[in-house]
Amino acid sequence: MGVLRIGRGKVIVARQNTFLYHLFVILFGVIMIYPIIWMMASSLKPNTAIFTEASSLLASPVKWDNYAIGWRGFGNVGFDTFFLNSAFVTVLVVIGTLLSSTTVAFGFARLQFRLKTFFFVCLMVSMMIPMQVTMIPQYILFDGLNWINSYKPLIVPAFFGGGPFFIFLIIQFIRGIPRELDEAATIDGCSTYGIFARIILPLCKPALVTASIFAFMWTWDDFLGPLIYLNDTALYTVSLGLRMFSDPAAVTDWGAMFAMATLSLLPQLLVFLFFQKFLVQGIATTGIKG
Known part of the structure; x- marks a missing residue:
């Protein structure tokens, strides 16, 4: 009987701990998602x-016109143009990031070359340099190339620099792939490029999807880059389009701005929902196989 009582007591304590854990997670999740x-x-x-009834989440009356007003945009530029601009920049940045990051990561993870350690240290150090340090030199460089007021400063660096974070992420994943696969492919007559294309890339799918999701979200949300390099309203991305609703010298249309901000979250939400499995797998495997 005493053993049964002890067993029941442990079960009750375990259930209480589980209940408290889930209660804490739910409350924390509500706090995190409440602003959205x-x-x-x-x-x-x-x-x-909006601000006089800020504590209420129920709109009375419901004003769907905010979405129609916001979608019309400003002047002759509708908000659909901002969405297309953001999609164009984001897709190209993701493609460029994957191409350059995987190539550099494969070189660090599998190839042997002079000053490899030195360049890897430079890679790690570059992860610690804030954007504000390189912002002015980059602007001077792009201005000398006559790239200001175009998408080139936002897109081209992704094809040649990738990103230290993405390179390090993929390096860690490739290091977890057994080298015996490379040796077997070499015996079958596969070249270094063949090993990269036929062996490494297919196995790096979780890491590539993880890098794609992060690159997509960071580029879609980027405000400072387009603000620095884009001057023409027709070239604006969603982040700059949202800023145009705020006018300190006049009346800010908060309803339209919140409506377009809500729509701007949909692409990120869909990407995260569809590729969540690969995101978790990619982060877990890169952490375990370091």
Whole structure:
């Protein structure tokens, strides 16, 4: 009987711990997602009720016109143009990041060359350099190339620099792939490029998807880069389009801004939902196989 009581006590304690854990996770999740829910609710409110009724998540009356007004954009430039611009820049940046990062990562993880350690140290150090340090030299360089007011400063560096974070992420994943696969491919007559294309790339799918998701989100949300290099309204991305709703010298259309901000979250949400499995797998495997 005493053993049964001890066993029941352990089960009760385990259930209580499980309940408390899930309660904490749910409460923490609600706190994290509340600003997004508030923004979505505010996108359906009149401007006069957004801040006067900020504690209420129910819009009364519901104002769907905020989405129509926001979608019309400014002047002759609709918000659909901003979405297309962001999609164009983001897709090319993701492609360029994957091409350059995988190539550099394969070189560090599998090839032997002079000053390899030195360049790897430079790679790690570059991860610690904030963007503000290189911002002015980059602007001077791109201005000398007459690339200002174009997408080239935003896209071209991705094809040649990738990103230290993505390179390191893929290096860690490739190091976890057995070298015996490379040796077997070499015996079958496969070249270094063949090993990279036929062996490494297919096995790096989780890491590549993880890098793609991060590159997509960071590029889609980027505000400082387009703000520095783009001057023409027709070239603006979504982040700059949202900024145009805020006018300190006049009345800010908060409802339309929140409506377009809600729509701007949809691409990121869809990407995360569809590729969540690969994201978790890529982060877990790169962490374990370092």
